Amino acid sequence: MEQDPNGKEKPRQKPPEPEDKGEQGQPKPVALVLFHDDFTPTDGFYYFRQKTMSMFNGARLVPDTTGLADRDVPSRFPAAGPEAQPGGVGIVPEPTDSSLTRTVRTTVNLIIAHPLPIGLINPTRMEASGNPDPYHFVRAYKVESAAFIGDLSTLMGRRAGNPLWSRQVWSHYTRTPEDPRYRRLATEIVGRLQEQYREDPLAQAVMVKLWLETEGTYSLSQRILDSDDAVARFLFGDKVGYCVHFAHAATHLVRSLGIPARVATGYAADARYRFEGSALLLQDANSHAWCEIYLEGVGWVPLDVSPQRTDARPPPPPDADLQRMLGQLARKEAPSQEGRPQAKRDLNALARKALAVLARGAGILLVLGILAAGVGKVVRRLGPYVGPESTRTLRTFRAALDCLADVGVLRPFGDTRERFARDQGNRFEALAPLTEFRMREALGDPRNPSPPEARELLEHYRNLARQIRRSTPFWRRLLGLLNPFSWLFVR
Amino acid sequence: MNTSTIPANRGTLLDQAYELAQTLERRLQHAIRGREAVIDLLLTALLADGHVLLEDYPGSGKTTLAKALGDSIEDDQPHDEIVAFRRIQFTPDLLPSDITGVTVFDPDTGSFSFRPGPLFAHIVLADEINRTSPKVQAAMLEAMAEKQVTVDNVSHPLDELFFVVATQNPRDQAGTYPLPVAQHDRFLFKIRMDYIEREAELDVLRSARERRQAPGQELPRVSRSAVVLARRTVESFVHVDERIHTCLVDMARSIRESPHVTQGVSTRSLVLMLPALQACALKRGRDYVTAEDVAYLAPFVFAHRMELAPGIDDASEVIRECTRPAMEILTRSTLR
Structure with a gap:
């Protein structure tokens, strides 16, 4: 399908025709395009290019392998991050005259996998986008295109090709089969032009197109480009073929007139089938091949041949309901229909959201808890130095116990304070006087207070800190210092 | 909050009481070795105005302990009939009057007079209290609770210091009258005296002769009234x-x-x-x-x-x- 695909051709004023699946079976959706800008092309057709064939290898047109040409065609799907830049997908946009084009932003949601991205011509930038609904879409990406606005007639008088191209690129885009009949036929066709238009590239190309449309017959029964001379047999034979034949024939003919041209494949869709909405459903029946010519300041312009005689019917319009539903999904709107998978997804999404909220809440609580504990620890540790005189003993004693808790020394349940101080007496002698001070304050006669001096308290406290430093390894002290919860275990 | 004022001499009184306890402790520790915990409890009970029941084996030093306590307290009222220390050996045939005292007829004056029993002492050692009859036990326990004895319907107050150290042998229960729980309640502490440590026992042997010859006489004693004052100090302050x-x-x-x-x-x-x-x-x-x-x-x-x-x-x-x-x-x- 890629190389000489079941291209769809668009006879006459371009209603695309059903292709290989033809009459049997419904067309299958392949992609949903969301338009972020309201844009309707003047010729009534959206062209979504996927790949191009511009290199004449002596026998037929094939995709470029030199890397010099077709650099405006993306070579891979856009990735997130820095690769989202134009160079990231291999797009080097052609310089265009801004008065002739406008930027059109679209999001392409692929329904079936494609080897290369499709994009509204001419894409200038592609950027990865989150898949709005993995159940329906395999991939989504945003495309910015420099779309041609206005009428073809306004391009009259423009030169073909880009003057900045090297000779190599020029010859790449204008190389034709050696068969002299192409040149002869093209000259003959162009000869019918009025004198003043005879040298105009666009006029020449349009003349070729009109000639093919008049002389050729569109038929899906001839859908094979099986040999190297298939195009010659078509063009110089019965002229019965499908879009790929016409695209190739047109390309060879205009190239023989010195106009750069190539064959593009992808999808062409009737603009009316957007139904004034912003979603456009592309179906396999929309797949198509067309000729493109290069005009200075405009870039690649489709030169689509739509034969007047055809034995095929145009492809049916997409199912409007399906198109709308997929459009809603692509916009992440909640569609009302289809209970089962949607309800399940809703439930899953709800559960995920609830879990996320819970996890976030738990995380916030945890962080707040750690912060609060850390603040509590610092406040208690400042106790011996800051605070009212009346509670200095308590604060100092508490800070002393906190210091011990830091290094894992805690009073066993049921033990008295004096016993704890006694048991730790060998390592932490300063605990005993601090304990005594506090016990006297807490349980002594309130009518006869005898608070210790601040200096004395601090001295014992500092002694204790020294004794802890002396008897505890550094890593244990560091661990205790970093633990914001250690003081909560003090009892 | 108690807003009553504190006497100015509170500190002095507390210091005196503490010093008294230290003095007594030093004397008792000189007299009996390896019994620091018992001495501590004994003095605690003395200061708390409680009585002590020692449960021990014969020869564990209880008499020595009680006697040393009696010796340590100087009788500063020598003219009354109350002595510093008495030991009562309880036997099954003992009568209440044997411990409380008895009223006797004095032919010279032609009147009855009360002759105080051994309970009229500062420190009383009631040895093997469970060997005597419940009747005597009851008299003893009444004296402990009320600090008085009643003989022939006349109540005779005991000394304010009155402190009983009773003993009983946890073995050899045959022919005894075990104290019921209700009577146990009269004792502040019941102290079990186990055998002392090896080092302490060696110390007892080494110092036996020295202690016999000079039973701590050089150490200061305390007066009876000082002990009574110390009790009040403890309770008040x-x-x-x-x-x-x-x-x-x-x-x-x-x-x-x-x-x-x-x-x-x-x-x-x-x-x-x-x-x-x-x-x-x-x-x-x-x-x-x-x-x-x-x-x-x-x-x-x-x-x-x-x-x-x-x-x-x-x-x-x-x-x-x-x-x-x-x-x-x-x-x-x-x-x-």
Whole structure:
């Protein structure tokens, strides 16, 4: 399908025709395009290019392998991050005259996998986008295109090709089969032009197109480009073929007139089938091949041949309901229909959201808890130095116990304070006087207070800190210092 | 909050009481070796105005201990009929009058006069109290509770200091009248005297001759009135915080509710415990009671007042288990 695909051709004023699946079976959706800008092309057709064939290898047109040409065609799907830049997908946009084009932003949601991205011509930038609904879409990406606005007639008088191209690129885009009949036929066709238009590239190309449309017959029964001379047999034979034949024939003919041209494949869709909405459903029946010519300041312009005689019917319009539903999904709107998978997804999404909220809440609580504990620890540790005189003993004693808790020394349940101080007496002698001070304050006669001096308290406290430093390894002290919860275990 | 004023000499009185306890302790420790814990409890009971029941084996030093205590207290009222120390050996045939005293007819004056018994002493050693009849035990216990004896309907007050050290032999129970729990309640402490440490026993042998020749006479003694004053000082000036009261009540309730206990401790035991706690605090140089005192004294005060469920025999462990939550609450309250 890629190389000489079941291209769809668009006879006459371009209603695309059903292709290989033809009459049997419904067309299958392949992609949903969301338009972020309201844009309707003047010729009534959206062209979504996927790949191009511009290199004449002596026998037929094939995709470029030199890397010099077709650099405006993306070579891979856009990735997130820095690769989202134009160079990231291999797009080097052609310089265009801004008065002739406008930027059109679209999001392409692929329904079936494609080897290369499709994009509204001419894409200038592609950027990865989150898949709005993995159940329906395999991939989504945003495309910015420099779309041609206005009428073809306004391009009259423009030169073909880009003057900045090297000779190599020029010859790449204008190389034709050696068969002299192409040149002869093209000259003959162009000869019918009025004198003043005879040298105009666009006029020449349009003349070729009109000639093919008049002389050729569109038929899906001839859908094979099986040999190297298939195009010659078509063009110089019965002229019965499908879009790929016409695209190739047109390309060879205009190239023989010195106009750069190539064959593009992808999808062409009737603009009316957007139904004034912003979603456009592309179906396999929309797949198509067309000729493109290069005009200075405009870039690649489709030169689509739509034969007047055809034995095929145009492809049916997409199912409007399906198109709308997929459009809603692509916009992440909640569609009302289809209970089962949607309800399940809703439930899953709800559960995920609830879990996320819970996890976030738990995380916030945890962080707040750690912060609060850390603040509590610092406040208690400042106790011996800051605070009212009346509670200095308590604060100092508490800070002393906190210091011990830091290094894992805690009073066993049921033990008295004096016993704890006694048991730790060998390592932490300063605990005993601090304990005594506090016990006297807490349980002594309130009518006869005898608070210790601040200096004395601090001295014992500092002694204790020294004794802890002396008897505890550094890593244990560091661990205790970093633990914001250690003081909560003090009892 | 108690807003009553504090006497100016409070500190002096407390210092004197503390010094008195130290003096007594030094003398007793000189007289009897390896019994520091017993001496501590004995002096605590003396200062708390309680009595002590020693459960020991013959030859464990109880007479020496009681006698040394009697010797340490100088009788500063030598003209009354009350002596410093008496020992009563209880036997089954003893009569109440043998210990309380008896009214005799004096032919010279032609009137009856009261001749005080051995209870009229500062320190009384009631040896093997469980060997005498319940009648004598009752008289003894009345004297302990009321500090008076009644003979021929006349009440005779005992000395204010009156301090009984009773003993009983945990073995050799044949032909004895074991004290019921209700009578145990009259004793502040029941102290079990186990055999002393090896080093202490060696020390006893080494110092035996020296102690016989000079039984601590060079060490200062204290006067009877000083001991009485010290008791009042302890009761008045050693502070018992409300949290200690709460802890005691919670402990008692917890013991009563324990499935290992068939009869819990009485309210009286809690009341008696307060001066004991105060004395204990004083002996440790404090003028306030702490959880440490409660934890230390609880087994000595409660154990002999409880009846344990069948199959349970370690009262101290039951008490420790039951009192731990209340002790924890008390201890934690000091961090607020």
